[in-house]
Amino acid sequence: MMGLMAFAMRALPQVFLAGRKFPDALDRWLRYVSYGLICSIISVTLFMSGARLETDAAPRRALALTVAVIIAHRTKSAVTGMIVGALLVLVLSWLQ
Amino acid sequence: MSFTVRFRQGMKAAIPIWIAFAPSSVAWGIAAQRHGLSLEEIILMSAWVYSGPAQFAVLGPLAENKSSLQVLVAGFLMNLRFLPMSTALAPFFRGVKRLPLLLASHVVSASSFIVPYLQFQKERDGTTRAPLAAPPDGYSNLAFFLGVGMTSFVVWVTGSAVGFGLALGFPADFDEALRFILPGYFAGLLVVEMKGLAMALICLGSLMAALPGALASQEWGWLIMAIGIATLGWGIEQWKLRAAKSS
Numbered sequence: 001m002m003g004l005m006a007f008a009m010r011a012l013p014q015v016f017l018a019g020r021k022f023p024d025a026l027d028r029w030l031r032y033v034s035y036g037l038i039c040s041i042i043s044v045t046l047f048m049s050g051a052r053l054e055t056d057a058a059p060r061r062a063l064a065l066t067v068a069v070i071i072a073h074r075t076k077s078a079v080t081g082m083i084v085g086a087l088l089v090l091v092l093s094w095l096q
Numbered sequence: 097m098s099f100t101v102r103f104r105q106g107m108k109a110a111i112p113i114w115i116a117f118a119p120s121s122v123a124w125g126i127a128a129q130r131h132g133l134s135l136e137e138i139i140l141m142s143a144w145v146y147s148g149p150a151q152f153a154v155l156g157p158l159a160e161n162k163s164s165l166q167v168l169v170a171g172f173l174m175n176l177r178f179l180p181m182s183t184a185l186a187p188f189f190r191g192v193k194r195l196p197l198l199l200a201s202h203v204v205s206a207s208s209f210i211v212p213y214l215q216f217q218k219e220r221d222g223t224t225r226a227p228l229a230a231p232p233d234g235y236s237n238l239a240f241f242l243g244v245g246m247t248s249f250v251v252w253v254t255g256s257a258v259g260f261g262l263a264l265g266f267p268a269d270f271d272e273a274l275r276f277i278l279p280g281y282f283a284g285l286l287v288v289e290m291k292g293l294a295m296a297l298i299c300l301g302s303l304m305a306a307l308p309g310a311l312a313s314q315e316w317g318w319l320i321m322a323i324g325i326a327t328l329g330w331g332i333e334q335w336k337l338r339a340a341k342s343s
Contacts, residue, residue: 001168003141003144003145005168005171005172006145006146006147006175006178007202009175009178009179009182010178010182010201010202010204011182011197011201011202012179012182013179013182013183014182014185014186014189014194014197014198014201015194015197015198025330025334028330029327029330030176032294032295032298032326032327032330033173033176033322033327034149034173034176035290035295035298035299035302036298036299036301036302036322036323036329037149037153037170037173037302037319037322037323037326038149038282038286038299039286039298039299039300039322040303040306040319040322041149041153041279041282041318042279042282042283042303043302043304043306043307043310043318044306044307044310044318045275045278046275046276048307048310050314051310051311051314053307053311057272064276064280065276065279065280065283068276068283068284069283069284069287071284072284072287072288073288076288077288078282078283078284078288079119079120079284080284081281081284081287082123082276082277082280082281082283085276085280085283086273086274086276086280087273089276090270090273090276093272
């Protein structure tokens with residue numbers, strides 16, 4: 001079902017909207033919602049386990065996320081940021 | 097220019113996408129295995145959904161057996177971004193029949209949209225400057241798009257399966273790092289691609305508001321918070337734009 005919806009999002013414009021331009025305001029709203037959702041998911045995936053906030057692990061994960069973001073921003077490489085963050089959170093979890 | 101030559105052109109242009117897709121698809125395969133998905137489910141989802149953020153978004157809800165409606169809404173909202181991308185490409189496929197267009201549209205992704213779109217724009221501008229040069233027709237553009245999109249799709253699906261295999265070999269001590277891979281990667285992608293203060297504030301607001309939202313309602317809280325904050329930011333921006341126009 002989800003795959004069908006993804007396909008519909010890709011295919012419908014080819015069939016019905018060919019040659020037309022999206023209104024700028026709607027285009028921006030779609031982009032903002034997508035970015036907001038991604039950030040929400042990052043937060044929930046990192047800090048929640050079911051309905052519980054993982055308070056023990058949250059500080060080291062927040063630190064690793066901050067470091068990953070800074071490294072990605074400086075190097076312009078998401079993969080580099082992710083690798084450094086993953087290594088940092090691993091070391092911090094072993095130290096605890 | 098023949099379909100094959102044009103397809104090869106697209107393949108060459110897609111090489112950086114393959115390099116970017118390889119680690120993220122492997123990371124998704126690892127994360128999916130850790131969330132309890134089987135190899136068949138991982139391959140099927142990668143091939144049928146073919147959307148990193150959407151696949152990532154539904155991993156948690158799927159693993160926790162949350163309502164299928166929530167999984168669908170999350171997937172739907174993540175896939176909304178394909179609408180403007182596919183719409184922007186559509187004018188370049190003029191004259192192509194609907195069936196090939198429908199089949200080709202499955203491989204539209206953020207990366208496989210940007211590369212062909214910029215190439216088509218460049219070729220169109222070149223034709224405008226040199227009116228005697230014939231512009232590539234719809235089928236020629238479709239061949240280039242498929243060279244980018246199909247090969248990137250194969251890399252994505254193969255990488256997901258490789259990730260599943262890699263995850264099986266990881267000891268439990270590495271769980272903390274494995275759990276970090278995708279959120280860390282997507283946070284990095286956001287930062288690299290982010291433009292403007294409004295976008296940064298919306299991201300930061302959503303990141304922070306998701307937790308109280310999820311605590312209040314585990315299933316819908318984070319989703320509602322993200323849509324609310326994005327809409328609020330967008331509304332303020334629209335209001336400021338209108339105010340600037342009227343003054």
